[in-house]
Amino acid sequence: MxxxxxxxxxxxxxxxxxxxxxxxxxxxxxxxxxxxxxxxxxxxxxxxxxxxxxxxxxxxxxxxxxxxxxxxxxxxxxxxxxxxxxxxxxxxxxxxxxxxxxxxxxxxxxxxxxxxxxxxxxxxxxxxxxxxxxxxxxxxxxxxxxxxxxxxxxxxxxxxxxxxxxxxxxxxxxxxxxxxxxxxxxxxxxxxxxxxxxxxxxxxxxxxxxAGPTLSYARTRRLVSESLDNPLGQQLAREQEAFVANSRTHDFDEGLGAFLAKRKPGYEGR
CATH class of the missing domain: 3.90.226.10 (2-enoyl-CoA Hydratase; Chain A, domain 1)
Incomplete structure (x- = not known):
């Protein structure tokens, strides 16, 4: 299109x-x-x-x-x-x-x-x-x-x-x-x-x-940007927060399922 x-x-x-x-x-x-x-x-x-x-x-x-x-x-x-x-x-x-x-x-x-x-x-x-x-x-x-x-x-x-x-x-x-x-x-x-x-x-x-996991990308962008000023302990905490938040997304579920089924994931950006 x-x-x-x-x-x-x-x-x-x-x-x-x-x-x-x-x-x-x-x-x-x-x-x-x-x-x-x-x-x-x-x-x-x-x-x-x-x-x-x-x-x-x-x-x-x-x-x-x-x-x-x-x-x-x-x-x-x-x-x-x-x-x-x-x-x-x-x-x-x-x-x-x-x-x-x-x-x-x-x-x-x-x-x-x-x-x-x-x-x-x-x-x-x-x-x-x-x-x-x-x-x-x-x-x-x-x-x-x-x-x-x-x-x-x-x-x-x-x-x-x-x-x-x-x-x-x-x-x-x-x-x-x-x-x-x-x-x-x-x-x-x-x-x-x-x-x-x-x-x-x-x-x-x-x-x-x-075609990728849009919410994962958004959180990754923020993490990399924040890392420039955060001490290690704070950055580790932010990574953990982001990982947990992202685990609630459709694309995380899709990515896990695709990996285990050995197929290409179909991400939807949600």
């Missing part, structure tokens, strides 16, 4: 749900999907819609055309002068941070398809996803200090945890592009394929997740 992508809000984002996968596509190709408050509102609406849609059990996030996301809309900031600029900066960063939080709270796993340019906020958004498929030709660049700005989008939270403080500082201070092989070696991405194959490979992963 295929659903035609429909524009969300002002149209800077499109959404389609098919075969359990919600595909959210950034749709400002003329500016390489540079993030502005309008896109923030559209993307937040799309994420909230997906979170409440029982037919969507996994999310694929990508960009149309040749870019994933080129960062924040600098023209939007440059056009603001005097005290308008801090207000514009506050609105822009605040809108993006709402997206990062919404992604973290989502009850479904997210696959990023980095089909091209990923800079600044685009890297932050990709790092907020659970699995990342990157085009072999693409590069990641933080870019913030290159324009005299400071990092945002949770990059100073995610990068040190993913690659360690020294490599995080290298990315954030030097703004040197990180190629796909280096990104994978550092643990920033999961799969590398030619750019033309990114949509299919990312969809393949998303469909695999969509």
């Amino acid at each position: 295929t659903e035609t992508a429909r524009p969300i809000g002002s149209g800077t984002v499109t959404l389609a749900v098919a075969d359990g996968v919600a595909t959210i596509t950034l749709n400002r190709p003329e500016v390489l999907h540079a993030f502005n408050p309008a896109m923030g509102a559209d993307l937040l609406e799309a994420l909230l819609t997906v979170d409440g849609d029982g037919a969507a059990r996994a999310v694929l996030l990508t960009g149309s055309g040749r870019a994933f996301m080129a960062g924040g809309d600098l023209a939007h900031l440059h056009g603001a002068t005097g005290e308008e600029r801090p207000r514009a900066a506050n609105a822009l960063v605040g809108a993006f941070h709402e997206i990062v939080l919404a992604m973290a709270r989502l009850s479904k796993p997210i696959v990023a398809g980095i089909n091209g340019v990923a800079a600044g906020a685009g890297v932050s958004m990709a790092m907020a996803c659970d699995l990342v498929v990157m085009a072999a030709e693409a590069k990641l660049v933080m870019a913030y200090t290159g324009i005299g700005a400071t990092p945002d989008g949770g990059s100073t939270f995610a990068l040190p945890r993913l690659i360690g403080p020294k490599l995080a500082m290298e990315m954030l201070l030097l703004n040197e592009p990180v190629d796909a092989e280096t990104a994978r070696a550092w643990g920033l991405v999961n799969r590398i394929v030619p750019a033309a194959e990114v949509p299919a490979e990312a969809m393949k992963l998303a469909k695999k997740l969509a």
Whole structure:
């Protein structure tokens, strides 16, 4: 079953749900999907819609055309002068941070398809996803200090945890592009394929997740996120709570039955 992508809000984002996968596509190709408050509102609406849609059990996030996301809309900031600029900066960063939080709270796993340019906020958004498929030709660049700005989008939270403080500082201070092989070696991405194959490979992963135990995935996402700050004893307690809670689900029962019967499970996301 295929659903035609429909524009969300002002149209800077499109959404389609098919075969359990919600595909959210950034749709400002003329500016390489540079993030502005309008896109923030559209993307937040799309994420909230997906979170409440029982037919969507996994999310694929990508960009149309040749870019994933080129960062924040600098023209939007440059056009603001005097005290308008801090207000514009506050609105822009605040809108993006709402997206990062919404992604973290989502009850479904997210696959990023980095089909091209990923800079600044685009890297932050990709790092907020659970699995990342990157085009072999693409590069990641933080870019913030290159324009005299400071990092945002949770990059100073995610990068040190993913690659360690020294490599995080290298990315954030030097703004040197990180190629796909280096990104994978550092643990920033999961799969590398030619750019033309990114949509299919990312969809393949998303469909695999969509056919899985959705509630188990949701609890696993939370556990991994919480583990970054919890002491061992507290994390063990959280794992036990999650395991017991999940034992009440239909999919846990189905998984046990399938294992014992030596058959493929038929998960329903409940």
